[in-house]
Amino acid sequence: MRTDNATTLFAEGAVSTLRLIVYLACAIGLMVLDHRGNYLESVRRAGGLLIEPVYRLAALPANLARATRTAVATQDQLASENRALREQLLFAQARLNRLDALVAQNARLKALLDAQKNLGLxxxxxxxxxxxxxxxxxxxxxxxxxxxxxxxxxxxxxxxxxxxxxxxxxxxxxxxxxxxxxxxxxxxxxxxxxxxxxxxxxxxxxxxxxxxxxxxxxxxxxxxxxxxxxxxxxxxxxxxxxxxxxxxxxxxxxxxxxxxxxxxxxxxxxxxxxRDQPQPYGPPAPQDEVGPPAELAGPAADAAAPARAPTP
Amino acid sequence: MSRLRARSWLFAGSIACAFLLQLMPLPPLVEPFKPYWIGLVLVYWAIETPERVGLGFAFLLGVAADLLVGELLGEQALRLLVIAFIVLRFRARLRFFPVWQQSLALLALLLNDRIVMLMARGFSGEPMPPVSFWFAPLTGTLAWPFVFLLFDDLRARLRAHE
Structure with missing residues (x-):
């Protein structure tokens, strides 16, 4: 392939250390930038159209394997699986029925407590x-x-x-x-x-x-x-x-x-x-100040301020 | 001309296959044993066609891999760069090693790759991975002869068709 005489056992000319250092610096720079700013996410989102098909393609064999397993499963296996699922469904239904009663009770108690938020899922x-x-x-x-x-x-x-x-x-x-x-x-x-x-x-x-x-x-x-x-x-x-x-x-x-x-x-x-997160992010927003309008409260607040100031 | 095209297809196809294999899920038990396919394919092409695979190519391949499977942009770019540099540096020797000796060299290379990976992750503040982290280089070593022979065979066939 290479015919030039410069090729030695260590092939010094093929890759220079300088280029390595430049590329390494690039890679490390990328890592630092990404670690600081999380750009990978936005880049990936922008490239989503390209990336998603690759994901789906890579998932194909596993899906195929699963489909084949279902297809060649014997009648017996399917029947027993079906039976097991039926039993589970029964249990789940029973639990759900009990839960319904609890939900109703909870709603009643909540109404009593005047709770505003309900736990709809x-x-x-x-x-x-x-x-x-x-x-x-x-x-x-x-x-x-x-x-x-x-x-x-x-x-x-x-x-x-x-x-x-x-x-x-x-x-x-x-x-x-x-x-x-x-x-x-x-x-x-x-x-x-x-x-x-x-x-x-x-x-x-x-x-x-x-x-x-x-x-x-x-x-x-x-x-x-x-x-x-x-x-x-x-x-x-x-x-x-x-x-x-x-x-x-x-x-x-x-x-x-x-x-x-x-x-x-x-x-x-x-x-x-x-779907609904209890609080979107972080602590809840600060509540609006409750009280009389500022113009009405003005003199009173002014009067109160000096009185409170000397207390340690 | 068509031979060149066929070779390019083989080259691109092998890299696409490596990406897909890397993404493909395995049963949890054998998951840690998945070799670093992208690295293996890069090593093969760096040994056989260094005029096509340089440091720049390794860098771009790494960035693409990071986009697909990575967590930190640049991590795989760094790993593949190191692999490519070492292979290109010792290419003249590696080429004429018998396959078992190449496999041993590859074991050292892949272990080194894990260390590079550990360093990159350590700096970004991730905890120490479990012991199974070190299994993949072993399977990579075992997979190398098959990768090597497969691609050699495919290329020989392409050559024979001319």
């Missing part, structure tokens, strides 16, 4: 696009996006519990971060005792970590964790996981518990996206 159905972005970051791709009204921050749940939240929205698909991602944290409450704490993702798909439970707190193996609703991102009361192991942390200052996520994070292929 609007959900949106979505399917997973079966691509694997990175095994060490727990992300899933959903087949709904901006044109279906998806927004960043929407909680993702399945039948068993909370799965994660939407972190990126493309025109016709979106990317959600699972609760087990190593950079994810979700405020939870222990169902039995009402203890509030935070469940961090561990990077393993079947593990959540609760490293900061006070040493005097009462946590047992088997305790169920629910979302606490604090932080405003996840509505309260959804199952998050179940405590599997309780021990001391290394410093001996806290109880460190390990929990198993309730949702079938690595098996669900259909998910629900919650």
């Amino acid at each position: 609007t959900v949106q159905f979505a399917r997973l696009i079966d691509v694997d972005l990175d095994p060490y970051r727990h992300r899933i791709v959903l087949d709904v996006g901006a044109s279906q009204g998806i927004e960043v921050g929407q909680p993702v749940i399945d039948a068993q519990g909370v799965m994660g939240q939407v972190v990126e929205v493309l025109p016709n698909s979106s990317i959600a971060m699972l609760i087990t991602d190593a950079t994810h944290a979700i405020p939870v409450v222990v169902e039995r005792t009402g203890l509030r704490t935070i469940a961090y993702g561990s990077g393993a798909i079947d593990e959540l970590q609760l490293p900061t439970i006070p040493i005097s707190a009462d946590v047992k193996v088997g305790d169920r964790l629910l979302t606490s609703g604090l932080g405003g991102r996840f509505p309260a009361g959804f199952p998050v996981g179940e405590v599997r192991q309780v021990g001391q942390d290394k410093s001996g200052m806290f109880i460190a518990a390990v929990a198993r996520p309730a949702a079938a994070l690595d098996r669900s292929s259909e998910v629900l996206l919650l």
Whole structure:
């Protein structure tokens, strides 16, 4: 191929170190810029038309495999699956009926308490696009996006519990971060005792970590964790996981518990996206000042101000 | 002329395949063993056709990969740059290694790639990945002979058609 005599065993001429340094600087510059400003998201959104077909193409074989499995499943398997589903449906119906009664009761009590907000749930159905972005970051791709009204921050749940939240929205698909991602944290409450704490993702798909439970707190193996609703991102009361192991942390200052996520994070292929977030972002907006109009309150406020000023 | 075109098709096709393979999901148990396909394909083309694959190409390929699968723009660009540079630097030797020796060299290359990746992620403040993080280079090493022989065979066939 190369015929020039300059080719040595180390091929010095083929790649110069200078060019390497320039390109490395470019790459590092890109990383720093992106880390600071999160441009990747907007670039990806702009390139959504190009990127989405690739995702769908890559998901094709997995979908095909699933379709074939259904197609060649024997009558027996289908029948038993059908039976199992029927039973589940029955249980779910029974629970729902009981829940209806509870909802009615709740509504009555709420009306008594004059509570203004009700817990109406609007959900949106979505399917997973079966691509694997990175095994060490727990992300899933959903087949709904901006044109279906998806927004960043929407909680993702399945039948068993909370799965994660939407972190990126493309025109016709979106990317959600699972609760087990190593950079994810979700405020939870222990169902039995009402203890509030935070469940961090561990990077393993079947593990959540609760490293900061006070040493005097009462946590047992088997305790169920629910979302606490604090932080405003996840509505309260959804199952998050179940405590599997309780021990001391290394410093001996806290109880460190390990929990198993309730949702079938690595098996669900259909998910629900919650529509109404309890509080869109952050704390609620400051309330308007209540009181008499300023012009009426003016002299009184003036009079009150000097009186209050000398008090320490 | 058509031979050149066929080769270009093979080149582009192999890269597209690598992207798709990288995106394709695997059962959770074997997930950590997925080799870095984009890296493997880049190594092959860097060894065989260095006039087509330079540092600039590796950089662009990396940015494209970041757009598709990445989290941080520039991370894969950095990794592929390092891979391409080392391969191009030692190309004259690597070419004439027997396949098993090439595989060993590739193991070192892929382990180095993991270290680069760890550094990039460490600087962006991510926690240490689990042990399974180190499995992929091993499967990459095992996959290399097949990648190499497959592409060599395809190219030989293209040549024979002329």
